[in-house]
Amino acid sequence: MPANAGAAPEKIAKPKASDEICSRVMAMLRRGGKSEDQLFDALAGGQECVSWPDFQSLFAQLEPSLTVSQLEELWSDFDKNKDGTVSRTEFKRALCAVGASAHDVAQTVCSKVLAALQREGQSMDKLFDALRGDQPTVQLNDFVDMFSKLEPSLNREQLEFLWRTFDQDGDGGVTRAEFHLALTPSPTGPGPPDEPQAKDGT
Numbered sequence: 001m002p003a004n005a006g007a008a009p010e011k012i013a014k015p016k017a018s019d020e021i022c023s024r025v026m027a028m029l030r031r032g033g034k035s036e037d038q039l040f041d042a043l044a045g046g047q048e049c050v051s052w053p054d055f056q057s058l059f060a061q062l063e064p065s066l067t068v069s070q071l072e073e074l075w076s077d078f079d080k081n082k083d084g085t086v087s088r089t090e091f092k093r094a095l096c097a098v099g100a101s102a103h104d105v106a107q108t109v110c111s112k113v114l115a116a117l118q119r120e121g122q123s124m125d126k127l128f129d130a131l132r133g134d135q136p137t138v139q140l141n142d143f144v145d146m147f148s149k150l151e152p153s154l155n156r157e158q159l160e161f162l163w164r165t166f167d168q169d170g171d172g173g174v175t176r177a178e179f180h181l182a183l184t185p186s187p188t189g190p191g192p193p194d195e196p197q198a199k200d201g202t
Contacts, residue, residue, distance in 0.1 A: 021074055022095055023164050025062055030170035040091045049085035050078075105158065106165040109151050110183050116150065128179045137173030138166075 029039060043050040043058050055078070056071050066074075078086045078094045086094075117127060131138045131146060143166070144159045154162070166174045166182040174182075 021059075021063060021066065021070065023161055025059070026095060027164050027167070027170040028062060030168065036092050036095050037088070040088050043091075044088075049087050050091065051085055055086065105162055106182060109147065109154070109162060113147075113150055114183060124180055124183055125176070128176055135173070137175050138179060139173060143174065 025039075029035065040050065043054050045054065052075060055075055059071055059074065060066060075086075077097075078090055080090050080093070113127075117123065128138065131142050133142070140160070140163055143163055144156070147159055147162065148154060163174075164170070166178055168178050168181070
């Protein structure tokens with residue numbers, strides 16, 4: 001297992017509170033096999049847009065630890081045009097932005113992991129096997145222990161944010177396939193949802 005990344009730690013931006021909250025919500029959706037659209041529909045209650053009282057109520061239930069100020073910051077990130085409601089497009093764009101933020105953090109850290117593996121002549125599979133030990137999947141504590149040594153500038157919150165980019169289905173363990181997928185470099189993060197197209201294609 002790589003002992004360290006070899007280079008001086010590079011300061012990685014701390015995710016915004018709203019990014020962290022949405023990351024936890026996305027993980028919850030994956031665990032429940034739900035989509036962003038289904039969450040929007042639950043919030044909107046049959047309406048075209050989500051209102052602040054419904055948004056506040058449901059997100060407070062999803063994440064009871066959230067303070068009112070955190071909920072207001074989250075709402076502000078969703079209600080981009082400041083009209084007092086959140087449309088389906090705004091809702092999905094906000095959640096997509098969290099994915100892009102997580103992607104940026106993951107790309108920075110994972111590039112260092114891959115460089116360390118290459119220097120030491122190790123493979124992703126060897127690293128995965130070392131991390132999982134006798135378990136079928138990598139567990140959070142083992143993941144945090146290793147990545148905190150590879151990237152000492154990361155705090156626990158950032159490490160858990162990174163963990164959720166690996167644990168794609170939100171089941172609490174990272175499989176070999178998820179591990180490979182997360183470590184494999186990709187040019188861009190998730191993009192925003194497509195705008196509705198006109199029926200005549202124009």
